Amino acid sequence: MTKPSLPQGMRDFSAETVRKRNYIFNNIQKAFELYGFEPLETPAMENLETLLGKYGDEGDKLIFKVLNNGLNDPKNIDKATAGFAKVLEGKNTTELTERALKYDLTIPFARFVAMHHGQLTLPYKRYQMQPVWRADRPQKGRYREFTQCDADVVGSKSLLNEVDLANIYHHVFTGLGLKGYALHINNRKILAALAQICGGDLMTITVAIDKLDKIGEEKVMFELKENGLNDQQRKTISSYLNIIGSNADKLDALLKLFPSDAMAMEGIAEIKFISEKLPEVNLILDPTLARGLNYYTGTIFEVKAPSEVKIGSIGGGGRYDDLTGLFGVKDIAGVGISFGVDRIYDVLEEMNLFPPDLQKGLQVFFMNLGEKEANVSYNILQQLRGAGISGELFHEIAKMDKQLKYADKKSFQFAVIIGSQELQTGQAVVKTLSTGTQEKISFENILTFIKT
Amino acid sequence: MTKPSLPQGMRDFSAETVRKRNYIFNNIQKAFELYGFEPLETPAMENLETLLGKYGDEGDKLIFKVLNNGLNDPKNIDKATAGFAKVLEGKNTTELTERALKYDLTIPFARFVAMHHGQLTLPYKRYQMQPVWRADRPQKGRYREFTQCDADVVGSKSLLNEVDLANIYHHVFTGLGLKGYALHINNRKILAALAQICGGDLMTITVAIDKLDKIGEEKVMFELKENGLNDQQRKTISSYLNIIGSNADKLDALLKLFPSDAMAMEGIAEIKFISEKLPEVNLILDPTLARGLNYYTGTIFEVKAPSEVKIGSIGGGGRYDDLTGLFGVKDIAGVGISFGVDRIYDVLEEMNLFPPDLQKGLQVFFMNLGEKEANVSYNILQQLRGAGISGELFHEIAKMDKQLKYADKKSFQFAVIIGSQELQTGQAVVKTLSTGTQEKISFENILTFIKT
Numbered sequence: 001m002t003k004p005s006l007p008q009g010m011r012d013f014s015a016e017t018v019r020k021r022n023y024i025f026n027n028i029q030k031a032f033e034l035y036g037f038e039p040l041e042t043p044a045m046e047n048l049e050t051l052l053g054k055y056g057d058e059g060d061k062l063i064f065k066v067l068n069n070g071l072n073d074p075k076n077i078d079k080a081t082a083g084f085a086k087v088l089e090g091k092n093t094t095e096l097t098e099r100a101l102k103y104d105l106t107i108p109f110a111r112f113v114a115m116h117h118g119q120l121t122l123p124y125k126r127y128q129m130q131p132v133w134r135a136d137r138p139q140k141g142r143y144r145e146f147t148q149c150d151a152d153v154v155g156s157k158s159l160l161n162e163v164d165l166a167n168i169y170h171h172v173f174t175g176l177g178l179k180g181y182a183l184h185i186n187n188r189k190i191l192a193a194l195a196q197i198c199g200g201d202l203m204t205i206t207v208a209i210d211k212l213d214k215i216g217e218e219k220v221m222f223e224l225k226e227n228g229l230n231d232q233q234r235k236t237i238s239s240y241l242n243i244i245g246s247n248a249d250k251l252d253a254l255l256k257l258f259p260s261d262a263m264a265m266e267g268i269a270e271i272k273f274i275s276e277k278l279p280e281v282n283l284i285l286d287p288t289l290a291r292g293l294n295y296y297t298g299t300i301f302e303v304k305a306p307s308e309v310k311i312g313s314i315g316g317g318g319r320y321d322d323l324t325g326l327f328g329v330k331d332i333a334g335v336g337i338s339f340g341v342d343r344i345y346d347v348l349e350e351m352n353l354f355p356p357d358l359q360k361g362l363q364v365f366f367m368n369l370g371e372k373e374a375n376v377s378y379n380i381l382q383q384l385r386g387a388g389i390s391g392e393l394f395h396e397i398a399k400m401d402k403q404l405k406y407a408d409k410k411s412f413q414f415a416v417i418i419g420s421q422e423l424q425t426g427q428a429v430v431k432t433l434s435t436g437t438q439e440k441i442s443f444e445n446i447l448t449f450i451k452t
Numbered sequence: 453m454t455k456p457s458l459p460q461g462m463r464d465f466s467a468e469t470v471r472k473r474n475y476i477f478n479n480i481q482k483a484f485e486l487y488g489f490e491p492l493e494t495p496a497m498e499n500l501e502t503l504l505g506k507y508g509d510e511g512d513k514l515i516f517k518v519l520n521n522g523l524n525d526p527k528n529i530d531k532a533t534a535g536f537a538k539v540l541e542g543k544n545t546t547e548l549t550e551r552a553l554k555y556d557l558t559i560p561f562a563r564f565v566a567m568h569h570g571q572l573t574l575p576y577k578r579y580q581m582q583p584v585w586r587a588d589r590p591q592k593g594r595y596r597e598f599t600q601c602d603a604d605v606v607g608s609k610s611l612l613n614e615v616d617l618a619n620i621y622h623h624v625f626t627g628l629g630l631k632g633y634a635l636h637i638n639n640r641k642i643l644a645a646l647a648q649i650c651g652g653d654l655m656t657i658t659v660a661i662d663k664l665d666k667i668g669e670e671k672v673m674f675e676l677k678e679n680g681l682n683d684q685q686r687k688t689i690s691s692y693l694n695i696i697g698s699n700a701d702k703l704d705a706l707l708k709l710f711p712s713d714a715m716a717m718e719g720i721a722e723i724k725f726i727s728e729k730l731p732e733v734n735l736i737l738d739p740t741l742a743r744g745l746n747y748y749t750g751t752i753f754e755v756k757a758p759s760e761v762k763i764g765s766i767g768g769g770g771r772y773d774d775l776t777g778l779f780g781v782k783d784i785a786g787v788g789i790s791f792g793v794d795r796i797y798d799v800l801e802e803m804n805l806f807p808p809d810l811q812k813g814l815q816v817f818f819m820n821l822g823e824k825e826a827n828v829s830y831n832i833l834q835q836l837r838g839a840g841i842s843g844e845l846f847h848e849i850a851k852m853d854k855q856l857k858y859a860d861k862k863s864f865q866f867a868v869i870i871g872s873q874e875l876q877t878g879q880a881v882v883k884t885l886s887t888g889t890q891e892k893i894s895f896e897n898i899l900t901f902i903k904t
């Protein structure tokens with residue numbers, strides 16, 4: 001028998017971790033509901049066709065594909081064999097794997113909207129908090145199963161949505177105690193103008209700039225050179241990437257860099273509109289922010305964790321003008337944001353920001369000191385549970401030491417002791433475990449005593 | 453472009469359904485916590501090896517297997533090709549699929565306990581509420597992704613655990629309004645005694661009896677004949693299956709059927725012990741209850757929905773003496789129960805038992821009647837949201853009709869109207885949408901007005 005283990009990049013969450021994660025989820029969910037977003041859940045599996053081609057070639061490789069069932073059925077063998085040959089050639093095919101695990105929440109959401117757009121009240125505002133799966137190489141802070149929390153609005157081009165979404169970030173992160181967060185903002189229209197001026201391809205430039213944090217400017221420039229951008233073009237990009245100062249300084253610099261480009265002007269005006277409505281938010285205009293996904297068309301957001309922790313991005317999102325167009329339904333504009341829950345967890349842990357009372361234990365522990373005694377204890381316990389008080393009777397007759405050790409490990413608040421003597425007098429010993437004080441309480445008054 | 457769709461047996465849950473499902477989850481979770489169980493979450497994917505052979509041959513076929521990534525890497529091709537050949541022969545192999553989606557919550561839990569048994573405080577009581585996946589043929593009430601809610605105790609042989617678990621069922625089902633539920637109970641020791649008396653194999657008999665509800669006694673008897681049981685043996689089983697009457701009558705009949713069998717006596721005594729401690733629970737001793745899974749060794753439970761709905765089992769569980777033994781860790785006894793959430797959902801729907809206020813809408817809707825007006829409205833809205841009141845400002849300037857139609861669809865409670873006139877007077881029109889009444893409220897008093 002092999003020793004049991006977990007697949008790489010997969011995690012078990014025990015009670016303490018579940019409670020901490022739920023604390024984050026609850027904070028995010030409350031904000032989403034406060035801002036008028038409604039829940040949606042989509043299944044773990046999608047048709048592979050729904051996902052392929054939506055995340056770039058690299059993304060396609062990271063999709064977990066689910067083997068078709070019944071491949072040994074004679075009527076399936078030929079198709080499966082053809083599919084397997086394609087897989088060995090590194091080609092995408094649904095012949096062997098019709099289904100796959102979802103890679104993010106955005107594409108399943110777009111698929112949902114495309115399927116139901118006739119019945120939805122637009123603008124449709126949904127939130128979704130579910131796991132996604134990626135066959136990435138596991139490393140610190142990166143897992144193969146992780147939970148995304150997304151909020152999107154579709155069916156509205158209004159920038160008020162961007163304002164709401166930025167305020168949701170502010171609400172959640174200040175609520176979690178992360179006052180030092182920074183919300184970076186940029187606009188794809190500005191990047192498109194940059195590409196136009198340079199004569200380069202928007203995606204090439206976006207993909208290169210997106211790596212700036214990881215590989216540095218020198219390597220970005222090298223990549224752009226490899227992609228055919230000449231000295232002059234690279235110089236423009238370099239001066240763009242080196243715009244610094246306050247948000248107002250940066251807006252000025254951008255206006256100078258694109259003196260009469262209509263597309264750039266639009267992008268700049270959008271940033272201005274949004275930032276003026278967000279006096280409380282720590283908004284940072286960041287020309288180097290690009291975001292790799294190619295469906296963004298306007299505002300892009302990214303949230304950085306407080307600089308004292310070296311964790312980087314803890315959320316991001318942006319505006320897309322035609323996401324459902326991927327599924328044949330045109331002209332449904334949208335904008336959305338995502339929270340990186342696993343990263344946020346690491347930040348709160350490192351900054352010691354989880355509230356201590358998340359891990360509060362059970363309320364009442366009943367000792368088990370004999371068959372008759374246990375019967376009486378269990379009846380009182382059921383009375384307490386009926387009144388919403390959590391508790392346990394020790395599962396077997398055992399020495400008091402052993403029982404108290406268990407009560408201690410599970411952090412009970414009270415211990416109720418009913419032995420043969422207490423059975424006779426009708427009075428239990430009730431011990432407050434944090435202080436060690438104890439009192440005699442008649443059986444019928446235990447509920448009232450615990451309640452108060 | 454193909455029309456977007458969902459894989460067979462998969463479901464999207466929109467807001468109304470999510471809220472109803474959460475209502476069920478919350479009720480179950482509260483009961484689990486009340487009885488001292490702690491949360492655990494395990495990943496969607498397990499090593500295929502962990503799952504294979506745990507659910508019988510039929511179960512193995514229904515496991516969703518995840519294709520290994522990087523099969524076209526030269527160093528993987530040989531292994532993958534060998535694996536693919538085995539798959540086409542209908543054999544189990546991990547060469548093509550090292551990972552699989554979890555099929556239930558019990559085996560991943562056993563795997564977790566086997567990995568961590570040294571660090572756990574025993575008895576370890578955990579609950580787990582997560583989706584599982586089975587490649588079953590989809591049909592009404594049976595999906596390929598569905599959520600299980602399990603509670604298990606490991607490290608204790610005490611029957612008090614069975615009593616607690618039965619009380620959890622009672623607590624949850626009465627809490628959900630399902631007073632007509634019935635908790636069927638039997639004991640594998642009695643079935644083992646039956647097998648011994650008949651000279652038949654326990655699993656053969658269990659598997660056959662388990663089908664009684666679906667195929668009827670005649671076909672069960674035919675299956676037993678096919679499996680080599682003679683007339684006399686089948687007669688004994690038939691008289692066992694036809695034990696009727698009150699629980700006391702049935703206990704008497706069982707005592708007569710197994711006059712001096714130690715194993716049967718143990719099973720009967722266990723049922724007696726448990727039932728005496730459950731005066732409130734609608735417990736039905738059911739000799740025909742067998743449950744297919746072969747790891748059960750003592751008590752077995754099954755919950756039937758109220759008879760007015762034809763939905764059948766909505767939960768089940770039982771005692772197993774050596775679940776972690778499958779993973780090399782011996783002597784950790786346990787007992788657990790499971791809730792069939794999808795079935796419970798159907799029952800509540802059919803009996804109209806979901807509370808109407810689950811679907812309460814948002815609180816405050818602000819009309820958008822101009823740029824300046826919207827600015828003022830948004831500031832007030834942010835004040836309300838800061839005080840925990842949910843609301844929205846309409847995303848764009850539009851006709852009042854259009855805006856009110858949206859507010860109606862999303863079931864807001866109040867509409868706040870700030871047009872150019874209200875901007876001058878500093879008083880908004882606040883409309884209570886359920887009654888149609890409206891009042892003028894000064895901007896600074898809107899929060900107080902809505903709160904009260």
